[in-house]
Amino acid sequence: MSTVIRGGTVVTHDLSYRADVLIEDGTITQIGEGLTGDTELDATGCYVMPGGIDPHTHLEMPFMGTHSTDDFDSGTRAALAGGTTMVVDFALPQPGQGLLDALKTWDNKSARAHCDYSFHMAVTWWGEQVFDEMQEVVAKHGINSFKHFMAYKGSLMVQDDEMFASFQRLAELGAIALVHAENGDVVADLSAKLLREGTTGPEGHAYSRPPQVEGEAANRAIMIADMAGVPLYVVHVSCEQSHEAIRRARQAGMRVWGEPLIQHLTLDEGEYFHADWDHAARRVMSPPFRSKAHQASLWAGLQSGSLSVVATDHCAFTTAQKRTGVGDFTKIPNGTGGLEDRLPMLWTHGVVPGRLTPNEFVAVTSTNIAKILNCYPRKGAIRVGSDADILVLDPAREKTIAATDQQSAIDYNVFEGQQVSGLPRYVLSRGRVMVDDGTLKPAEGHGRFVARAPRGEVSRALTSWKETTRPRPVDRAGIPASGV
Numbered sequence: 325m326s327t328v329i330r331g332g333t334v335v336t337h338d339l340s341y342r343a344d345v346l347i348e349d350g351t352i353t354q355i356g357e358g359l360t361g362d363t364e365l366d367a368t369g370c371y372v373m374p375g376g377i378d379p380h381t382h383l384e385m386p387f388m389g390t391h392s393t394d395d396f397d398s399g400t401r402a403a404l405a406g407g408t409t410m411v412v413d414f415a416l417p418q419p420g421q422g423l424l425d426a427l428k429t430w431d432n433k434s435a436r437a438h439c440d441y442s443f444h445m446a447v448t449w450w451g452e453q454v455f456d457e458m459q460e461v462v463a464k465h466g467i468n469s470f471k472h473f474m475a476y477k478g479s480l481m482v483q484d485d486e487m488f489a490s491f492q493r494l495a496e497l498g499a500i501a502l503v504h505a506e507n508g509d510v511v512a513d514l515s516a517k518l519l520r521e522g523t524t525g526p527e528g529h530a531y532s533r534p535p536q537v538e539g540e541a542a543n544r545a546i547m548i549a550d551m552a553g554v555p556l557y558v559v560h561v562s563c564e565q566s567h568e569a570i571r572r573a574r575q576a577g578m579r580v581w582g583e584p585l586i587q588h589l590t591l592d593e594g595e596y597f598h599a600d601w602d603h604a605a606r607r608v609m610s611p612p613f614r615s616k617a618h619q620a621s622l623w624a625g626l627q628s629g630s631l632s633v634v635a636t637d638h639c640a641f642t643t644a645q646k647r648t649g650v651g652d653f654t655k656i657p658n659g660t661g662g663l664e665d666r667l668p669m670l671w672t673h674g675v676v677p678g679r680l681t682p683n684e685f686v687a688v689t690s691t692n693i694a695k696i697l698n699c700y701p702r703k704g705a706i707r708v709g710s711d712a713d714i715l716v717l718d719p720a721r722e723k724t725i726a727a728t729d730q731q732s733a734i735d736y737n738v739f740e741g742q743q744v745s746g747l748p749r750y751v752l753s754r755g756r757v758m759v760d761d762g763t764l765k766p767a768e769g770h771g772r773f774v775a776r777a778p779r780g781e782v783s784r785a786l787t788s789w790k791e792t793t794r795p796r797p798v799d800r801a802g803i804p805a806s807g808v
């Protein structure tokens with residue numbers, strides 16, 4: 325059975341042009357004028373784009389004494405409903421647990437996925453077992469990206485020596501390093517001080533994680549990665565301080581990418597000072613939302629290319645879960661949702677007012693990350709031979725975001741009441757129509773794991789560069805005799 329998407333404008337990261345797209349057996353087989361197929365999808369007035377890739381989700385994540393509520397069922401339904409056709413989640417070993425063991429847990433959870441997915445591996449502790457298993461994770465399990473938490477002291481946080489050891493191992497294996505950049509020691513100290521002095525509400529969360537803790541950690545990770553010779557991807561860049569560190573590093577030729585979240589681009593720190601405790605606590609995530617000046621910096625980064633990807637860090641907790649932190653903001657589970665809203669929010673606040681072009685929209689929601697994670701052009705592309713993961717975005721379709729209409733299983737939405745446009749008319753996952761004229765047609769278990777090979781182009785270039793410039797001993801013919 326073939327499907328043709330007819331009458332739309334194909335929009336990729338580099339081009340926009342009128343064409344039909346033919347799909348057979350889950351793959352794009354022709355792009356051109358006047359194509360026909362067994363099933364025809366009318367894309368008149370729409371943009372035909374690579375489906376979104378969200379490289380930062382935490383589905384059913386064990387965290388802060390609970391589990392995030394959206395799992396691979398509700399999470400990937402939310403993804404598809406918003407035009408995202410692939411998510412990359414984090415396999416999280418408990419301290420002392422092996423990487424391969426943790427991976428089995430994530431394999432089981434992901435069996436319910438409605439769209440394709442991949443994993444990053446987290447390095448939450450360091451030892452011989454981790455060092456050894458990294459090789460198998462990369463070579464046999466199709467994972468080429470490893471996350472390091474510089475925050476969450478006492479649980480997920482790793483120290484600089486562990487990070488440097490891990491980064492060097494990743495350089496050997498041709499993988500890339502990811503960091504959650506916040507100085508966890510300073511956060512722990514500031515939090516304790518705020519609690520002692522009587523700030524117990526969600527505003528304490530924002531006060532305990534000022535932009536400096538993020539900027540310092542981002543800069544530290546960048547320098548450690550450069551010394552280890554590994555490409556670095558900084559997740560959830562929320563402020564000018566860490567953006568500045570990334571910008572400076574990129575200008576100096578270092579291989580660093582930055583990922584702002586749609587939440588940080590569109591919501592600000594005022595949320596934490598809301599009179600309603602629930603309202604504020606629902607928005608507690610790390611790093612916290614920032615001021616308008618920081619938002620302007622993030623938008624400028626997307627426009628200039630110093631920031632590369634817009635993600636969500638989707639990690640959704642119910643109001644009841646958030647209430648664990650009544651009386652102590654450090655116990656509020658950290659995380660917010662966003663999977664269903666990332667693309668419409670970015671279209672509405674990015675493309676509609678003219679901050680981003682449609683091509684830049686595709687680049688930061690799909691193509692750039694497919695290249696960084698080494699799954700391009702299978703994903704992130706409208707090309708013959710690519711998987712038919714396609715978003716037919718209708719710029720005229722509008723809605724008001726409401727928790728009552730969402731796929732996410734939680735009881736609120738941080739974007740509640742936002743008017744958005746740029747909604748999916750169709751979403752296809754490997755050729756299967758998952759959103760049909762705006763209506764979700766879920767298929768639990770349809771999603772497949774996307775294996776990603778190591779030694780992508782940037783990894784190879786950086787390895788060569790580090791070999792070219794590595795320290796070499798000076799060959800001295802006439803070494804003077806020692807002593808007198």
Ligand code: URP
Nearest residue numbers: 504609610637639658659
């Ligand atoms: O607050 C957040 N971001 N929760 C999810 C875990 C993480 O730090 O990415």
Ligand code: ZN
Nearest residue numbers: 424460464465
């Ligand atoms: Zn294995």
Ligand code: ZN
Nearest residue numbers: 504559560610
């Ligand atoms: Zn994080």
Ligand code: ZN
Nearest residue numbers: 380381382637
């Ligand atoms: Zn995260």
